[in-house]
Amino acid sequence: MGQHLLLNDTEHRDLRVSVGHGAHLGDDVMGALTFPDEFRSVQAHxxxxxxxxxxxxxxxxxxxxxxxxxxxxxxxxxxxxxxVPLSIQRQPFLIGIAGEQRLVHVDMDHPRVRQAGAEGAPLFDEQGGPTAHLERVRSVLLALHDGVDATPAFIEALQRLALLEAFFLDVRLDDGSLNRLAGFHTINEERLGALDGAALERLAGDGHLLPIYMVLASMSRFRDLIERTNRRRAAPR
Known part of the structure; x- marks a missing residue:
């Protein structure tokens, strides 16, 4: 679960966070949460x-x-x-809700967290004010929070029109091994194409049609994942 604490300039004045990327920083994950307003940027990769x-x-x-x-x-x-998706960029920070306020929390058990004297980006300046890094973190968290909040309406629209379906992907790699990707859902393009004008108009009016097309466009990126897998397996160890 991690140790999530409300970030403040008293207890965390000297806290540092590691920037950049690496497996040792928790980045070696299969995927990350995204949201419809982010799909245009995500689908490119x-x-x-x-x-x-x-x-x-x-x-x-x-x-x-x-x-x-x-x-x-x-x-x-x-x-x-x-x-890089916002849900990766925001690490090791989270947002918490207290009434109308949205407050920054930090996961003290996250591998990016460093104590005083260690290398990393500071969160507060000498006067206790937020650094540029912390201000950027706040903007990322707010965008992520708003995007995730809007996601259920998008999912509901897809389910109402029966556009989601389970799928699996069988991949034979260059080394001859057969690999199956399963446990996920995607959008059924045939059902989408069969929708009448009224249904499409409602999707467009609710802001759901563009994200749907971004999901469909992103399917071509599976080819890149397969090529990257082949290159990694072929690389000398």
Missing amino acids: YPIVFRREAAGGLVPLALFGLQEGCNLFLDGDRWDATY
Whole structure:
């Protein structure tokens, strides 16, 4: 679960956070949460799929690999894409709600957190004010919070029109191994194409039609994941 504390300039004045990327910083993950307003940026690099959570609901994910614990865009300390989803950018911070306020929390158990004297980006200046890094974190958290809040309406629209379906992907790699990706949902393009004008007009009016097309466009990125997997497996160890 982690140790989530409300960030403040008294207890955390000297706290540092590691920036950049790396497996040791928690970036070696198969995918990350995304949201409809982010789909345009995400689809340029990653497939967008939907996964059913323990509570039963579906959430959209940007896929970075074909198996758990494998991020094919992580190359040492470099993320090999021009866009990194906000749910990765926000680490190790979270947003908490207190009445009308949205407050920044920090996961003290996250590998990016560093104590006083360690290398990393400071969160507060000498006067206790927020640094530029912390201000950027706040903007990322607010955008992520608003995007995630808007996601259930998008999912409900897809389910109302029966546009979501489970899928699996069988991949034979260059080394001859057969790999199956399963446990995800995608949008049924045939059902989308069969919708009448009224249904399409409602989707467009509610702001759902563009994200749907972004999901469909992102399916072409599976080819890149397969090629990256082949290159990684062929690389000398």
